Amino acid sequence: MRTRRPADRASEIARAALDLFVTRGFAATKLEDVAKAAAVSKGLPYVYFKNKEELFKAVITEAIGGPLADASDMVDHFDGSSEDLLRGLVAGFRAFEESPAGGVVKLILAEAGNFPDVARFFCAQFDRRGRDLFIRALQRGVHRREFRTIEDIEATAIIIAQPLAMFSVWKRSLAPYDPTTLLDGDRFYTAYLDFLFKGLRP
Amino acid sequence: MRTRRPADRASEIARAALDLFVTRGFAATKLEDVAKAAAVSKGLPYVYFKNKEELFKAVITEAIGGPLADASDMVDHFDGSSEDLLRGLVAGFRAFEESPAGGVVKLILAEAGNFPDVARFFCAQFDRRGRDLFIRALQRGVHRREFRTIEDIEATAIIIAQPLAMFSVWKRSLAPYDPTTLLDGDRFYTAYLDFLFKGLRP
DNA sequence: ATGGATACTGACCAGTCAGTCAATACGGCT
DNA sequence: AGCCGTATTGACTGACTGGTCAGTATCCAT
Numbered sequence: 001m002r003t004r005r006p007a008d009r010a011s012e013i014a015r016a017a018l019d020l021f022v023t024r025g026f027a028a029t030k031l032e033d034v035a036k037a038a039a040v041s042k043g044l045p046y047v048y049f050k051n052k053e054e055l056f057k058a059v060i061t062e063a064i065g066g067p068l069a070d071a072s073d074m075v076d077h078f079d080g081s082s083e084d085l086l087r088g089l090v091a092g093f094r095a096f097e098e099s100p101a102g103g104v105v106k107l108i109l110a111e112a113g114n115f116p117d118v119a120r121f122f123c124a125q126f127d128r129r130g131r132d133l134f135i136r137a138l139q140r141g142v143h144r145r146e147f148r149t150i151e152d153i154e155a156t157a158i159i160i161a162q163p164l165a166m167f168s169v170w171k172r173s174l175a176p177y178d179p180t181t182l183l184d185g186d187r188f189y190t191a192y193l194d195f196l197f198k199g200l201r202p
Numbered sequence: 203m204r205t206r207r208p209a210d211r212a213s214e215i216a217r218a219a220l221d222l223f224v225t226r227g228f229a230a231t232k233l234e235d236v237a238k239a240a241a242v243s244k245g246l247p248y249v250y251f252k253n254k255e256e257l258f259k260a261v262i263t264e265a266i267g268g269p270l271a272d273a274s275d276m277v278d279h280f281d282g283s284s285e286d287l288l289r290g291l292v293a294g295f296r297a298f299e300e301s302p303a304g305g306v307v308k309l310i311l312a313e314a315g316n317f318p319d320v321a322r323f324f325c326a327q328f329d330r331r332g333r334d335l336f337i338r339a340l341q342r343g344v345h346r347r348e349f350r351t352i353e354d355i356e357a358t359a360i361i362i363a364q365p366l367a368m369f370s371v372w373k374r375s376l377a378p379y380d381p382t383t384l385l386d387g388d389r390f391y392t393a394y395l396d397f398l399f400k401g402l403r404p
Numbered sequence: 405a406t407g408g409a410t411a412c413t414g415a416c417c418a419g420t421c422a423g424t425c426a427a428t429a430c431g432g433c434t
Numbered sequence: 435a436g437c438c439g440t441a442t443t444g445a446c447t448g449a450c451t452g453g454t455c456a457g458t459a460t461c462c463a464t
Contacts, residue, residue, distance in 0.1 A: 009411085023315045027229035030451065041413045046453065110312035112375040113225045119379040128382055148400070155385060155393035162368035163361050169371070170364075173314040177321040180330055183357060191357035198350070199401030211441085232421060243443045248423065 010048040013038045022103030063101035082141030097168045106169045148202040212250040215240045224305030265303035284343030308371045349402040
């Protein structure tokens with residue numbers, strides 16, 4: 001048996017690509033560097049991915065494929081308080097965001113204009129479904145009188161989700177260059193949940 | 203007198219560049235396209251900007267130069283309620299965000315990794331100072347007993363600012379590809395202010 | 405051991421684009 | 435009109451990179 005199988009190679013290349021795409025941007029990343037980072041030769045990525053664009057799509061879809069189903073299950077079957085449900089959703093997002101796949105958020109936002117079909121796919125699979133989770137959690141809380149009544153639930157769900165996405169982007173872009181704030185994950189999520197519940201309680 | 207003066211050309215080129223950088227990304231934008239969009243020849247940008255990177259920096263600094271001073275004045279001299287002050291800050295951001303210069307937020311976040319010095323400049327000039335405005339507004343409100351006490355003012359200021367930045371990015375990236383939500387500015391800012399004050403009142 | 409299949413390599417090609425520069429158009433001045 | 439200086443052009447070049455492919459290495463079955 002060989003030490004490395006093709007499946008490993010494909011995902012090694014995809015991981016290296018995600019990493020470089022996130023830090024440098026899609027256009028500024030050379031496939032040769034991807035190959036180097038994955039410790040393979042320049043030609044090998046083309047064996048597993050038809051071209052650079054296909055690699056991009058594969059990276060995105062692979063990264064967001066898994067974690068959403070778990071979250072959806074959680075909302076469906078949760079039986080604690082709605083505050084705890086929101087806490088659970090946020091914890092789920094944090095786990096995703098702090099994994100290597102977390103970088104896709106920044107990547108997608110930066111490259112949506114150049115890859116309309118990837119953007120549409122991401123909207124349908126992640127943006128929309130993710131937002132629905134928050135909408136359902138809010139509705140549940142309002143219905144059970146744990147939260148105050150909310151004028152515009154859909155817009156509020158988006159507003160609630162935005163700091164999460166923004167923090168993910170910020171961590172990977174400006175944060176390394178900002179010497180003044182040392183806002184780490186713990187501090188951010190604590191303040192976020194605090195503010196969130198202050199705004200939602202009756 | 204000539205119909206067009208050099209100063210016009212420089213800012214025409216900068217405007218066209220900002221537009222294309224925002225929609226396509228820096229690396230994916232050809233200077234030839236910038237020239238075409240500005241209705242000049244390929245060589246002219248190099249008369250006014252040493253190279254592509256200098257053009258990038260000029261675009262950024264020009265775009266964020268103006269609007270922050272006004273906001274700072276507002277916080278210093280405001281004499282209404284702190285809620286109205288926050289409303290004023292948000293309105294100021296909205297005006298900036300909906301101007302052509304609004305695209306820099308997305309641009310910076312996407313390209314920070316490739317232009318560390320621009321990133322640092324932006325952090326110092328915009329990110330940090332902008333955040334300070336919110337911090338001061340929050341402190342003012344707490345001090346005057348218009349807002350509840352806040353555990354971590356600095357983190358809360360960031361969290362408050364994040365939806366604004368994110369909405370700006372989202373509008374220019376995913377929104378055009380998301381057929382399900384029609385979240386326009388009015389609806390977003392209404393829900394945002396609503397949620398904001400629900401979370402801040404004593 | 406030999407043949408063949410699969411995994412992988414890296415030199416090479418063709419297209420692209422940042423950046424240059426000799427030539428030109430134009431406006432003002434005398 | 436004729437000159438001068440400034441603004442502008444666009445063909446060109448050199449470097450770089452996406453993508454190809456002929457060839458090599460490695461393993462397995464017979």
